[in-house]
Amino acid sequence: MLHRVCMVSDFFYPNMGGVEEHIFNLSQCLISRGHKVIVLTHSYGERVGVRYMTNGLKVFYLPVRVFYNQCVLPTMVCSLPLIRYIFIRERITIIHGHSAFSALAHEAMVIGRLMDLKTVFTDHSLFGFADASAIITNKLLEISLADCNHCICVSHTGKENTVLRARVHCDRVSVIPNAVDTAAFTPDPSRRSTDTITVVVISRLVYRKGVDLMAQVIAEICPRYPQLQFLIGGDGPKRWLLEEVRERGGLQDRVTLLGSLEHSQVRGVLTRGHIFLNTSLTEAYCMAIVEAAACGLQVVSTRVGGIPEVLPSELIYLTEPNVPSLLLGLETALANLNSGNVVPPWECHHRVASLYNWMNVAQRTETVYHQVAGEKTKTLGSRLRSYMARGVLPFLLVVTLAHLMLRFLDWMVPRQGIDIAKDYNVTSHIMGSSHSNGDVHCHPYQARKKLS
Incomplete structure (x- = not known):
């Protein structure tokens, strides 16, 4: 019919x-x-x-x-x-x-x-x-x-x-x-920096997306890990908060605000990162973490709404929506990344492709x-x-x-x-x-x- x-x-x-x-x-x-x-x-x-x-x-x-x-x-x-x-x-x-x-x-x-x-x-x-x-x-x-x-x-x-x-x-x-269109979101490890570890955030910069949590996490984790950089895509009324954190901490060379992105640009930003951070306070289903996992990134996300249903446990670090838990999740992801105890990018991509089409x-x-x-x-x-x-x-x-x-x-x-x-x-x-x-x-x- x-x-x-x-x-x-x-x-x-x-x-x-x-x-x-x-x-x-x-x-x-x-x-x-x-x-x-x-x-x-x-x-x-x-x-x-x-x-x-x-x-x-x-x-x-x-x-x-x-x-x-x-x-x-x-x-x-x-x-x-x-x-x-x-x-x-x-x-x-x-x-x-x-x-x-x-x-x-x-x-x-x-x-x-x-x-x-x-x-x-x-x-x-x-x-x-x-x-x-x-x-x-x-x-x-x-x-x-x-x-x-x-x-x-x-x-x-x-x-x-x-x-x-x-x-x-x-x-x-x-x-x-x-x-997710896995044909459009594929890993490219050659684009990652070998000298630094890049954390990617792609989100609307609004309260519901946990920008306040994100700002506090950046302010606390950057002094602990000098090799860490943040690449933030998206725009919204909370952008000023991230700019203020960057100015106060002197993090201009470590926190990059890309502004609003076309969808065709998202994959290019994701492939530059090692870890994807999602700080949402509420989500029915988060498309961003699926796209990030398809590009081979390690995902750290708050355990809210339908997010625990989206990715298998070996592809995501779930945290509570508070600063200490997010910091612990990021540090665990960093430790596993440094020790090589992570799912390889292409294997991660194939897992996502088998789950969603x-x-x-x-x-x-x-x-x-x-x-x-x-x-x-x-x-x-x-x-x-x-x-x-x-x-x-x-x-x-x-x-x-x-x-x-x-x-x-x-x-x-x-x-x-x-x-x-x-x-x-x-x-x-x-x-x-x-x-x-x-x-x-x-x-x-x-x-x-x-x-x-």
Whole structure:
């Protein structure tokens, strides 16, 4: 059974991150398996309208303004006619939303359900239960997933978190981990310095990533080990803290801040290092440590969220999220590195390649699609009862208004009057490109850069 899938999220190229890479790679694998896949996101600067990426992946950049943190304001009224038009024109059957932070994903899923389409949601994050922001986010997620056909989490810890905070029945939640393109992340020990030991950090410099811990670790470990250097990639509001530690300790020649990196640059930075340090305070699944292990680095990471599930024990040093434990983990990694008691880089790479690949993720996601496609379509009354069970009367009014708008649009802009888009034939493109310099033979990120 082939499906016509719309991936929806506020986070997509040219923005870079774990969610963006997940959507792109999953879409590519689903396309190669014969499914129709499009991506729906908001505009990024002048990037508005329809763009094509590798293997004919069609991306709709909606002309909607960003409200906060790269997310749109969920007005429903402004975007509903455009989203409905796209779903009908592309003959979409399944809406797949990504990220609890994405207002556009939740909005599209509500509209899709009112159009009798199936919905799947992938949760990429972990949330607490105590602070105000988490309480509000959890309530919004509970409302959004009240009528969702199925949810996907990237770790078992993430599943427990989603089931508790969104009150979703565990039978409606599957665990499908992320993967890494091991062909793009390969070791190159010749690029490592023989005179120094380099610790690599690649992360957004925000509180959730434990930048405060990282700064204290750097300040304490550098005086103990003169041969140690830090290579830090990423940017964010906490960058000033690392700059201050560097200035106070006179570590300008030992702590290098690379700033924001393109994804194509990450492998080049990783292969220069011996150890990868992750100080996150919360993670559902950390893609960075998998990429680092694929490049043959020894990984030192905090034991939080779903991280203990990601790599086998011989490839990672797990620590508590505090300075003494992180220092102990780093010192253990340094001692093993000096004694040669570590997994060789290429063996480490092959272990990661055997554990994670995107085609396996696509096959398991495909199974979820098959399951939801066979479910019965709910009536409007049953959908409203699902929302009433969550005790949110204002949202019932929003859903009712959206339903009336869709009925008005069915009269004003009837379905039979909307042109159906032609499907992109991947097979014929590959055949036609076999004698040319087509992007389809490039690495996905290289091709994506050319087509942008």
